[in-house]
Amino acid sequence: MLKISNLNLTLGGKRIFDNMSLNVERGEIYAVLGRNGTGKSTMAGVILGLITPESGDIYFEGERINDLSISDRAKRGIILGWQKNITIQGLTTKEYIRISSRNGITDGEIESCLEAVGLCARDYFDRILDSKLSGGERKRIELASVLAAHPKLAILDEPDSGIDAVSLAMIMEVIRRIASDGAVLLITHQEDIIHISTRAGLLCGAKIIREGTPEEAIHYFKDHCDVCDTVNFPPYERSATAQ
Amino acid sequence: MIGTIDEAYSLAGGHSKALHDKQIGSLVINDDKVISANGVEGVEVETDTRNGELFIKLRVKAGYKFKDPLHLCFGVLSPEMAQRINLDIATEEDSAIGLQAHCLFPNAVDVLHAMEAKIVIGPNSKYDYNEVHWHGDRGLVRVIPHAKIILEEGAQLVNSFSLVQGAVGKMEFDYDIECRANTLCHMLAKVYGKFDDAIVIRERAHLLGANSRGLLETRMVIRDNASTEIVNEIVGEGDGSRGHMDCIEIIVGRNAKAKAVPVAIVTNDKAKVTHEAAIGSIDSEQLNLLLSRGLDVDRATEVIVNGLLK
Numbered sequence A: 001m002l003k004i005s006n007l008n009l010t011l012g013g014k015r016i017f018d019n020m021s022l023n024v025e026r027g028e029i030y031a032v033l034g035r036n037g038t039g040k041s042t043m044a045g046v047i048l049g050l051i052t053p054e055s056g057d058i059y060f061e062g063e064r065i066n067d068l069s070i071s072d073r074a075k076r077g078i079i080l081g082w083q084k085n086i087t088i089q090g091l092t093t094k095e096y097i098r099i100s101s102r103n104g105i106t107d108g109e110i111e112s113c114l115e116a117v118g119l120c121a122r123d124y125f126d127r128i129l130d131s132k133l134s135g136g137e138r139k140r141i142e143l144a145s146v147l148a149a150h151p152k153l154a155i156l157d158e159p160d161s162g163i164d165a166v167s168l169a170m171i172m173e174v175i176r177r178i179a180s181d182g183a184v185l186l187i188t189h190q191e192d193i194i195h196i197s198t199r200a201g202l203l204c205g206a207k208i209i210r211e212g213t214p215e216e217a218i219h220y221f222k223d224h225c226d227v228c229d230t231v232n233f234p235p236y237e238r239s240a241t242a243q
Numbered sequence B: 001m002i003g004t005i006d007e008a009y010s011l012a013g014g015h016s017k018a019l020h021d022k023q024i025g026s027l028v029i030n031d032d033k034v035i036s037a038n039g040v041e042g043v044e045v046e047t048d049t050r051n052g053e054l055f056i057k058l059r060v061k062a063g064y065k066f067k068d069p070l071h072l073c074f075g076v077l078s079p080e081m082a083q084r085i086n087l088d089i090a091t092e093e094d095s096a097i098g099l100q101a102h103c104l105f106p107n108a109v110d111v112l113h114a115m116e117a118k119i120v121i122g123p124n125s126k127y128d129y130n131e132v133h134w135h136g137d138r139g140l141v142r143v144i145p146h147a148k149i150i151l152e153e154g155a156q157l158v159n160s161f162s163l164v165q166g167a168v169g170k171m172e173f174d175y176d177i178e179c180r181a182n183t184l185c186h187m188l189a190k191v192y193g194k195f196d197d198a199i200v201i202r203e204r205a206h207l208l209g210a211n212s213r214g215l216l217e218t219r220m221v222i223r224d225n226a227s228t229e230i231v232n233e234i235v236g237e238g239d240g241s242r243g244h245m246d247c248i249e250i251i252v253g254r255n256a257k258a259k260a261v262p263v264a265i266v267t268n269d270k271a272k273v274t275h276e277a278a279i280g281s282i283d284s285e286q287l288n289l290l291l292s293r294g295l296d297v298d299r300a301t302e303v304i305v306n307g308l309l310k
Helices: A040-048 A070-076 A093-101 A107-116 A135-149 A165-181 A214-227 A236-242 B005-011 B284-291 B297-309
Strands: A002-011 A014-024 A029-033 A055-060 A078-081 A088-092 A153-157 A183-187 A199-204 A207-212 B026-030 B033-038 B043-050 B053-060 B070-075 B080-091 B096-105 B110-121 B126-135 B140-151 B156-165 B170-179 B184-193 B198-207 B213-222 B227-236 B242-251 B257-266 B272-280
Touching: A002 A040, A014 A040, A014 A055, A014 A207, A029 A040, A029 A165, A029 A214, A040 A070, A040 A078, A040 A153, A040 A183, A070 A078, A070 B284, A078 A135, A088 A093, A088 B284, A088 B297, A093 A107, A093 A135, A107 A135, A107 A165, A135 A153, A135 A165, A153 A165, A165 A183, A199 A214, A207 A214, B005 B070, B005 B096, B026 B053, B033 B043, B096 B110, B110 B126, B140 B156, B140 B184, B156 B170, B170 B184, B170 B213, B184 B198, B184 B227, B184 B297, B198 B213, B198 B242, B213 B227, B213 B257, B213 B297, B227 B242, B227 B272, B242 B257, B242 B297, B257 B272, B284 B297
Parallel strands: A029 A183, A029 A199, A078 A153, A153 A183, B026 B070, B053 B080, B070 B096, B080 B110, B096 B126, B110 B140, B126 B156, B140 B170, B156 B184, B170 B198, B184 B213, B198 B227, B213 B242, B227 B257, B242 B272
Antiparallel strands: A002 A014, A002 A055, A199 A207, B026 B033, B043 B053
């Protein structure tokens, strides 16, 4: 569904991607792991069209989308659940979710999306997307808006940040629902969330250095990633044996 | 061409039935004539016309608290007209009233709407004034509202001014508010400037009394060759007085010009006045958020602009 091939990008003198490649298949929840600053959110920006790479190709459903605008990529079904809690004065939650749905949505469906993320629709329909919302509330609304969009590919950038531990299970269920429509590229540091992925990749040293089950990726991340700038990576099996 | 006040009033979002219902206080003016004036118990409305100017006196009696607003309609349906209004409003102690005013100039080619207002909000009374303008698309309207407002002890004022429909024309908004002890004053102006609109807003809140509060909020969007000059001034003089000025202006295109001048004056070490202003293009994060949901740039800009001016 999504194929990134030999992506190269340098920002502010720092090599962010060095021939980075990645595939995400339909039905997958693909988790991207990596230390802070390794380029996970930048990857989301490149897929979305916010950032133009120096070279490399991005294919979505077989179509090369490098030259498509942000808006056109969204129309193709690529929707980002933003990491940052962006506010828009005067825009209500209901209006935002309606915009996100693109194809029209009933009040009942909006209500259902909000309730899926643990928000009482009656209390939030007319809430403005401003700074009076807490980080957790805004994050839930963001996730509800992605759910309403029925994306073919949802890129969820830290969907769990600001979410209380009790509600994590609910958020994970929503991620699964979103994936049932297409695929999810998941950027997170939260181990519980990583475990719902079907496959995980470790972004380190400007490329995906390791792919596998979530457990393998977490294990590898914990064992090696803190020194990955300076050493060659041993194969996962060696690390597992050493345990 | 809009032919009747009722039609214009409805287009501007008003319920024209309210202008004819004897149970609802209302005042309707077209051009330089008073069409109707309907007081209700607790509110006296007197009107007069002298030398082509309209004189309106409105009194709210002590203790009367109105749940529903009174409706004011200041219309000019003639393409060319000078409408000069002198407004004298006083609310007595412990009263509460809302005024919903619609200023309608849909057919304007060359229209002047000038208002000189003197408003005294009585002790512990509440006054909520909401003025919505509805202008034609390209005609020249000169809007010159000047007001001197006094908030007596414990009084509260909320004043909203909205001119987002049609071309502004030339506007010189000048309000001076004197706030005595334990008062609350909230001024909000929302204007969408287009074409060659020239918009000047001057608001001064003088926080004389102890624990008086003043908030001057301005929300502007300008495009084409429009220009704005916003001068907000708050003087913190009373013990514990607090004032804040908040101005957000969005500029669309390369030719519009915005100027904002916050003036904070404090003459008492127990008073505090703050300000914030942001002038610039559409916020790129907001724009990208909406683009990422499939809107094109024009539609995304419209959503952001409409949100700011809502």
